[in-house]
Structures are given as C-alpha cells and as structure tokens.
Amino acid sequence: MPPYAGPAAARPGEIAGTLRLLAYLAAAFALIVLDHRGGWLSNTRQQAQVFVQPLWSVAGWPGKVVDSISDDAGTRSSLMAENRRLRNELLVSGARMARLQAASADNDRLRSMLGVVKRGGLDVQLARILDIDLDPVKQRLVLDAGSGDGVRVGQVVIDAGGVVGQVIAVTPMHSTALLLTDPDHAVPVAVLRNGVRLVAYGSGRSDRLSLASIPLSSDVKVGDVVVTSGLGDRFPAGFPVGTISALRPDESRAFLVGDVTPAAQLDRGRDVLLLRSAPARPVIGPVAESTSLLPVSASVAAPATATLPASAATRVQRP
Structure with missing residues (x-):
C-alpha cells in the first residue's frame, strides 16, 4: 500500500x-x-x-x-x-x-x-330537311312540314340554285320529296339559249341528270343552261334545272345523249323552299339574260290550303 x-x-x-x-x-x-x-x-x-x-x-x-x-x-x-x-x-x-x-x-x-x-316575288314556304336518302335507286328528302303546314302532294321544291324536286307524299307533320336525280324521275326542260325542248332524267347520282334522244340537228351545246319548260303542268316554266356538261352520240348514232349538272345543291343545305303557287309563265328564249327567269311580282304569301291528287307528282317513263 x-x-x-x-x-x-x-x-x-x-x-x-x-x-x-x-x-x-x-x-x-x-x-x-x-x-x-x-x-x-x-x-x-x-x-x-x-x-x-x-x-x-x-x-x-x-x-x-x-x-x-x-x-x-x-x-x-x-x-x-x-x-x-x-x-x-x-x-x-x-x-x-x-x-x-x-x-x-x-x-x-x-x-x-x-x-x-x-x-x-315567289309564293313559298320554308321547310327544314329532316332526312335525306341519296341511294342510287331511291333519292328522297324528308321535310319538317306536312299537311298541317299547308304542304300538298305535287308542290315543287326549290332552293337558291334551282329545282330540287317535287312532293310525292304528305303526312300531318312531315312530307317526302322526290329529287330530280331519282332514277324514276323525269322533268320536261328547255334549253334557255334557243328554247329546244328536251327531257331530263334522274341518273341516281346527286351530281348528274341525263338528257336522252337529242336530235343531231338540234342546236344544243355543252354549257347550255336548261330550265323547266312548263309542259305537263307539273313544274312551272323558267326554273333553272342545270347546265349541260357533256354530249355524246348514243348507241344508234342517230341521237345525242347528254349529262346535266344540277343547278340546285341536292347534297347539301338544311332548308328548302316549297312553291305554293305557280308564277306567271315566263318567256323562254335568247332574249333572257340570266338563268333565273323568275317573274318579279308579290312577296311571300300566306299558306295555301288546296291539295292536289297523289298523281300530281311527276314520274315520266323513259322512252
């Protein structure tokens, strides 16, 4: 220690x-x-x-x-x-x-x-398009206007360009119009330049009508405007139908056949006009200065009440 x-x-x-x-x-x-x-x-x-x-x-x-x-x-x-x-x-x-x-x-x-x-100065009524059928064998318009609105069978349907077709069936609420281009449809026409009378047939295409049995001696040219001739009392005279776009000989070489581009816009638009009464008969010939030979008179009138029989719709058989 x-x-x-x-x-x-x-x-x-x-x-x-x-x-x-x-x-x-x-x-x-x-x-x-x-x-x-x-x-x-x-x-x-x-x-x-x-x-x-x-x-x-x-x-x-x-x-x-x-x-x-x-x-x-x-x-x-x-x-x-x-x-x-x-x-x-x-x-x-x-x-x-x-x-x-x-x-x-x-x-x-x-x-x-x-x-x-x-x-x-047309007496017309506006109708909205509800449905459109552009099938090659059946071309129709269904319109939102019927007998309750004064629509009747046989009324002409037009737009800003020209003739669209004709009413063929009417119900109280709706109506059906046959287009110019329907294969079963034909309309008497005349060449605006010289008054040559022809018949335009539907081709099943919305962009073409057909002219048949055009005499070789007739003064018909590509670019001529064709209008309704008024024959048959189905379509009033002077409404634009279309413009001749092609001419060619038929199979017999004795006549010409032609193609017409419709003046109306058949495949577009939402509204059309229904012609209530026929205007005064216009003069068809070289004195006309435009494709529209519509007479100048009164403005849009009240709905019409008269009806036509179902046979009033234009259905012309091909020759």
Missing part, C-alpha cells in the same frame, strides 16, 4: 496547469490586440476562406439538389395543369368556331334563297 502524499503533493501539477492556461490567455489576448491594431490576421482568414469555400459548396449540394427537384416538380405540375386547361379551352374554341362557321354557311344559304324569293 503506497504511502499517503497529502495535499502538498498535488500542488505542483495544479500550478503547472494554471500557468499553461495563463500563457494561452496571454497569447490569445496578444493576438487579439495585434489583429485589432495591425489587421495582419485578416489576410490569413481570407486565404483560409479560399480553401474552405469548395468544402462549403460541396456541403451545400444536397440542399440545392433537393430544392431544385422540388422546384422542378412544382413547375412541371403547374405546366401540365396549364396545358390541360389550354387544351380544353382550345377544344371548346374549336367547337364554337365550327358552330359559327356552320351557322354562317346556313345564313348564306338562307340569304340566297331570300334573294331568289324577293327577286322573283
């Missing part, structure tokens, strides 16, 4: 520690005074910051990466939402533009028909 040293044995170590502490404090105080007066440590600090700056940058990378990812995610989310909103607005604007264009086209067609009515 070691001998007991007593309190005096610890004093030399304590004195040495106290002296070292005092020396450190004196050195620190001296450095503070020298730096405050001479500023010689500021350069050392600046140089140390140059070496430490990359370490700070490396230490700050994780935070920067996290902030960048967060910002990118928020920006992408907002951009996607903005794109969805703009896409929806574009679709809505496109739909509105399409409706406006359709309404503008309808207004133009109605304005054209109104011009025909005013120039010709």
Whole structure:
C-alpha cells in the first residue's frame, strides 16, 4: 500500500496547469490586440476562406439538389395543369368556331334563297330537311312540314340554285320529296339559249341528270343552261334545272345523249323552299339574260290550303 502524499503533493501539477492556461490567455489576448491594431490576421482568414469555400459548396449540394427537384416538380405540375386547361379551352374554341362557321354557311344559304324569293316575288314556304336518302335507286328528302303546314302532294321544291324536286307524299307533320336525280324521275326542260325542248332524267347520282334522244340537228351545246319548260303542268316554266356538261352520240348514232349538272345543291343545305303557287309563265328564249327567269311580282304569301291528287307528282317513263 503506497504511502499517503497529502495535499502538498498535488500542488505542483495544479500550478503547472494554471500557468499553461495563463500563457494561452496571454497569447490569445496578444493576438487579439495585434489583429485589432495591425489587421495582419485578416489576410490569413481570407486565404483560409479560399480553401474552405469548395468544402462549403460541396456541403451545400444536397440542399440545392433537393430544392431544385422540388422546384422542378412544382413547375412541371403547374405546366401540365396549364396545358390541360389550354387544351380544353382550345377544344371548346374549336367547337364554337365550327358552330359559327356552320351557322354562317346556313345564313348564306338562307340569304340566297331570300334573294331568289324577293327577286322573283315567289309564293313559298320554308321547310327544314329532316332526312335525306341519296341511294342510287331511291333519292328522297324528308321535310319538317306536312299537311298541317299547308304542304300538298305535287308542290315543287326549290332552293337558291334551282329545282330540287317535287312532293310525292304528305303526312300531318312531315312530307317526302322526290329529287330530280331519282332514277324514276323525269322533268320536261328547255334549253334557255334557243328554247329546244328536251327531257331530263334522274341518273341516281346527286351530281348528274341525263338528257336522252337529242336530235343531231338540234342546236344544243355543252354549257347550255336548261330550265323547266312548263309542259305537263307539273313544274312551272323558267326554273333553272342545270347546265349541260357533256354530249355524246348514243348507241344508234342517230341521237345525242347528254349529262346535266344540277343547278340546285341536292347534297347539301338544311332548308328548302316549297312553291305554293305557280308564277306567271315566263318567256323562254335568247332574249333572257340570266338563268333565273323568275317573274318579279308579290312577296311571300300566306299558306295555301288546296291539295292536289297523289298523281300530281311527276314520274315520266323513259322512252
């Protein structure tokens, strides 16, 4: 067992520690005074910051990466939402533009028909097209007007261009019109330029009528306008039917056959006009200056109540 040293044995170590502490404090105080007066440590600090700056940058990378990812995610989310909103607005604007264009086209067609009515002083009524059948063997229009609206069998259907067809069936609410281009339909016509009388037959195509048995000696040319002749008392005289687009010999070489482009827009439009009463008979011949020989008289009148028998619809057999 070691001998007991007593309190005096610890004093030399304590004195040495106290002296070292005092020396450190004196050195620190001296450095503070020298730096405050001479500023010689500021350069050392600046140089140390140059070496430490990359370490700070490396230490700050994780935070920067996290902030960048967060910002990118928020920006992408907002951009996607903005794109969805703009896409929806574009679709809505496109739909509105399409409706406006359709309404503008309808207004133009109605304005054209109104011009025909005013120039010709026709007694007509407007009917909306509910359905159209352009089958090669059956070409019909279903109209949103029937006997309750004064429609009768045999009424002529026209548009701004010319003759469309004729009413062949009527119900209280609706009516059916036979188009000029129906294979079972024929209409007596005359060449506007010289009055040559012909018959235009339906071809089953909405863009073509047929002329048959044209005498070789007749003065008929491509580009001639044909109008209703008024024969048969089915179609009033002078309404445009179409323009001759082609002429060629038939199989016997004794006659010509021709193609006629219809004046009416049979495959488009939403409305047609039903002629209530026949206008005064116009003069057909070279004195006419336009394809429209419609007489100039009164304006649109009240609905007619007279009806015609079902046989009034024009169905002319081919020769």
